[in-house]
Amino acid sequence: MGYDKDKRQIPNSLQKFTKELPGRFAAGEFDDERSDRVVRELEGFDKAFKKQWTFWKKAGVTTAAIAASFMLFVGSGFVSPTMAKMVSKIPPLSSIFNSPEQDLSERLTQTLKKEGYPVKQVNEFVGGKDEGIIITLDASEKQYQEMQHDVLKIGHDMVKSKEFKGTRIEDYFVKVRPHREPSEEWKQEQAEIERETDEVFQIVQDALKPFDYQNSVGYMKDEVELEIPSIEKQEKVDQIKKAVEDALTANDKDDVKVTIRKFDVVKREQYALWSDAVGGIGHEFKTYKKYKVSGVGYKSKDGLMTIFITMKMKSTDKEAAEHATDLYTMAEEFIKSDEIWPKVKQDPYRIVVRTKDKKEFNIEEKQFK
Known part of the structure; x- marks a missing residue:
């Protein structure tokens, strides 16, 4: 009996690399040859896991962040004068995500295919200095040259459309590339990597059975992480x-190294309890440009959960203190909403709003320190 491929886990080092890769890729750090290779590998990954991804989407995984952020508007106990001031002239999330299970890449893919364009893949790159979409066409060089302009226009029209006005999506770059079939050498290389990975996972899984091992297993070349x-x-x-x-x-x-990564069970459970709250706040504040937020994160230390909200403004900006107060109040009221509070009310927490120049806002004194 083979191992469960759905339970594959990725080591921290690879997670960090892949998390940073989209931003580096979008920022143009790689030449065309390397960029094309990245796109090809993304296509291969998407194809290999398409069935599993479709299943999880139907299970509601892709709507979780949207649902959490939507509660900022409809959640009981989260209607306030502060919020009304902040979201004035901003459409509710329901008008942006008319079909929550359909993301921008899927919508653009369907639009282009409806127009008769041979779309191979549409990838969305987020989290880096520049964010955007890359459209890959399964066409000859001549066809690609003929279609490129019109496809670009359709992509730009979508991200600049009224429904995305005021969001970071309207600032997305749009690029079009022709699909390049990978070489036989590359295909053989990938097949060998998959064969080796399958073999190692089977060996490791069999070895762990006597221990009733229930945690993650990671593997990358020459290293297994438990x-x-x-x-x-x-x-x-x-x-x-x-x-x-x-x-x-x-x-x-015997050339494969085995490493152990220990984790704090209590801290992990605490992060899980706060994931909906932080995910909702982060999705909301980073979706709309009016909030002027560059990042939202959280950290647990000695039982205290700290939620960090980083503004794009400097502490010396004229409206920084008022804006920080608004962000703090919105986050606090969302945490106290009926949907979130029952999950986290047992945990001590604090909200830290900080500026681009790394000053923290003191909510009691209404000033930065």
């Missing part, structure tokens, strides 16, 4: 590691 609670006895940790190492060696994989 995730273990920090409260686990070291004796058992050593036994688990040795069992996996012995299994790899027995299968001629």
Whole structure:
């Protein structure tokens, strides 16, 4: 019996790299040849996991952040004069996401296909200095040259449309590229990587069965990462590691290193409890440009959850203090809403609004420090 591919996990080092990659890619750090390779690999990944992704979308995963942020408007206890002032002339999220399960890439893909264009893939790049979409056409060089201008116009018209007015989407770049079929050498390389990965995961899974291992397993070239609670006895940790190492060696994989990453169970559970709150606040504040927010994050330390809201304004800006007060109040009222408060009311927390020049706003004194 094979291992469950749906349970593949990615090591932290690879997570960090892939998280930064879209921004670097969108910012033009890579030449055309490397960019084309990235697009090809994204196409391959999307194709391989399309069925699973469709299933999870139907299960409501893609609507979670939207639903959470939508509660900023309709959640009980979150209607206030401050909010009314902040969202004036901003359309409600329901008017932007008429079909919550359909993201921008899917909408643009359907629009282009309806017009008869041979769309291979539409990728959305977010989180970097520049955000936008890249449209890949499955066409010859001649066809691509003939279609490029019209396809670009359709893409620009969509991101500049009325429904996205006032959001960061209207500032998206739009690029069009021709699809380039990967070489046989590249295909063979990818097939070998997948074969090796499948083999290693099967070996590791079999070795972990006696331990009733329920945590993540990560693998990248020559390294397996096991995730273990920090409260686990070291004796058992050593036994688990040795069992996996012995299994790899027995299968001629002794060049694969086994590493242990310990995690705090209580802290992880706390992050899970706060994910809807922070996800909703972050999605709302970063969707609309009027909020002038560059980032929203959270950190747990000694049982205290801190929510960070970073403004694009400097502390010396004339309206910075008033704007920080508005952001703080909106976030606080959202946390206290009927949808969020029951999940987090047992946890001590604080909201920190900070500026571009790294000054923190003191809500009691109404000034930056």
